[in-house]
Amino acid sequence: MPDFPYHRIISLVPSLTELLYDLGLKDQIIGRTRFCIHPNYKIKQAEIIGGTKNPKLEEIVEMQPDLILANKEENRKEDIEVLQKYAEVRVTDINTIEDALLEITSLGKLLGVQEAANTLVKELNALLNERPECPPLSVAYFIWKDPWMSVGHDTYIHDVLQSWQFTNLYGNETRYPKTDLQELRAKDPDLILLSSEPYPFKEKHIAEIQEASPNSKIELVNGEWFSWYGSRMKPAFEWLNNWRKELDR
Numbered sequence: 001m002p003d004f005p006y007h008r009i010i011s012l013v014p015s016l017t018e019l020l021y022d023l024g025l026k027d028q029i030i031g032r033t034r035f036c037i038h039p040n041y042k043i044k045q046a047e048i049i050g051g052t053k054n055p056k057l058e059e060i061v062e063m064q065p066d067l068i069l070a071n072k073e074e075n076r077k078e079d080i081e082v083l084q085k086y087a088e089v090r091v092t093d094i095n096t097i098e099d100a101l102l103e104i105t106s107l108g109k110l111l112g113v114q115e116a117a118n119t120l121v122k123e124l125n126a127l128l129n130e131r132p133e134c135p136p137l138s139v140a141y142f143i144w145k146d147p148w149m150s151v152g153h154d155t156y157i158h159d160v161l162q163s164w165q166f167t168n169l170y171g172n173e174t175r176y177p178k179t180d181l182q183e184l185r186a187k188d189p190d191l192i193l194l195s196s197e198p199y200p201f202k203e204k205h206i207a208e209i210q211e212a213s214p215n216s217k218i219e220l221v222n223g224e225w226f227s228w229y230g231s232r233m234k235p236a237f238e239w240l241n242n243w244r245k246e247l248d249r
Contacts, residue, residue, distance in 0.1 A: 019230030100229035181212035
């Protein structure tokens with residue numbers, strides 16, 4: 001039996017919660033947010049302690065965790081500062097695929113599952129090496145409506161797009177820029193991607209976008225493939241490799 005250094009872990013980061021399970025730490029996880037939904041066949045044993053932006057701080061403290069996983073973007077600074085008074089808090093900051101790979105390796109060392117983490121990183125690097133060579137496509141990736149919001153160059157989503165030969169037409173901006181359909185029409189992207197999260201784009205939204213940008217191909221995409229780091233990168237990269245080939249045909 002491995003000697004795990006932490007035995008009462010609470011994760012406030014959905015993609016890292018899944019990673020912990022996939023690294024073999026299911027018995028060490030005692031709490032998660034309501035957005036931590038993967039792996040759905042295992043995760044119900046961990047208590048829900050609120051959301052990523054509104055965790056139940058008193059409840060978390062009462063659970064006496066020995067480690068809390070947080071993220072600079074997904075969690076609020078004021079909540080993290082409160083929790084740091086009562087437990088060790090690891091605050092991650094992941095804006096690129098390379099950041100994610102380094103964090104998987106670091107967590108593997110920290111949590112006593114280095115071999116499993118190293119194996120996952122090797123598998124992810126192999127998938128990155130299998131990316132198809134395609135001519136670049138200009139893309140507008142939308143995460144929100146009313147107001148319309150896209151992604152800037154300092155986001156993990158941007159790095160994923162760039163890594164699969166997409167030119168992000170909002171890549172000269174930062175974080176999650178607001179835009180409108182008039183600006184979209186002027187940009188005239190080859191491809192418009194409507195993400196399933198955080199805004200749940202559906203078929204009914206395509207017509208409005210198509211009217212604004214009639215020359216663009218529009219696709220609904222699973223936002224997890226573009227925004228979840230951790231072990232979900234493996235099925236994401238597999239899907240991206242196949243999908244990118246199909247787009248180029």
